[in-house]
Amino acid sequence: MTDLQPTSGGMKEGKVVREFDAPRTLVFAALAEEGHFAKWFGAAGTTLRSCSLDCRPGGIAHYEMVGPDGGSMWGKFIFEEVVAPERLVYVNMFSDEQGGVRRHPLSPTWPLKMRNTVELEEVHANKTRLTLRFHPVDPSEDEYATFIESLNNVKVGTEGMFKRLEEYIAEL
Numbered sequence: 001m002t003d004l005q006p007t008s009g010g011m012k013e014g015k016v017v018r019e020f021d022a023p024r025t026l027v028f029a030a031l032a033e034e035g036h037f038a039k040w041f042g043a044a045g046t047t048l049r050s051c052s053l054d055c056r057p058g059g060i061a062h063y064e065m066v067g068p069d070g071g072s073m074w075g076k077f078i079f080e081e082v083v084a085p086e087r088l089v090y091v092n093m094f095s096d097e098q099g100g101v102r103r104h105p106l107s108p109t110w111p112l113k114m115r116n117t118v119e120l121e122e123v124h125a126n127k128t129r130l131t132l133r134f135h136p137v138d139p140s141e142d143e144y145a146t147f148i149e150s151l152n153n154v155k156v157g158t159e160g161m162f163k164r165l166e167e168y169i170a171e172l
Contacts, residue, residue: 011144013135014151018162020130022169024122027130028085030169031118037061040168044160055082061090062099073105080115088118091137110150111136111143132158 020027030036034053042048042065049072050064061077074095081089093113094102104110115137121129134154136147 011135012148013133014154015134016132016155016158016162018130018132018159018166019123020128020166020169021126022128022172023126024120024128025085026169026172027120027128027165028088030165031088032082032084036168038063040161040164041065042161042164043067043157044164055079055088057082060099062095064097074099074102076101077116086120089116091115107146107150109140109142109146111139111147113137130162 030040032053032055034051037053038048038051041051041063045068046065048063049066051061052063053059053061055061057079059079059082061079062074063076064072064074066072074097075092076095076099077090077092079088079090081087091113094104096102101112103112113136114134116132116134119131119133121131123129136143139147
């Protein structure tokens, strides 16, 4: 499920909710541990050729995502809050191989940085509800407009990524 919600500052944010047939500690580990993260993260049809993940406040995740055509792009997270096994807050952005911030390779008006909040709620012992909320950080008017116009694409991409996470967790 995806919908648009207002933030406390008046900016709109995207929201995606997904349930997983797994305990909350396992879902959190899949999100926060490099060995798990590298096996499922990314758009459908992509793989991570390079991945480092330091999930702690101030820690960084840096990865190279490779598409089916062999083309690649780099991304980066900076973790702001980590409360195991219930909450992650991080800012994500496109990057270069050295970790420098870069514009989206296909959309020059996509926001430079996005803040993401992931909350994990134990529905019962073996079911976890993941809620992801996301919004641009200090966007220009053009960046904010692109964010709002792109929410359906973000929904499709996020659902594909969470499907990969669900399949990965089922294999564990």
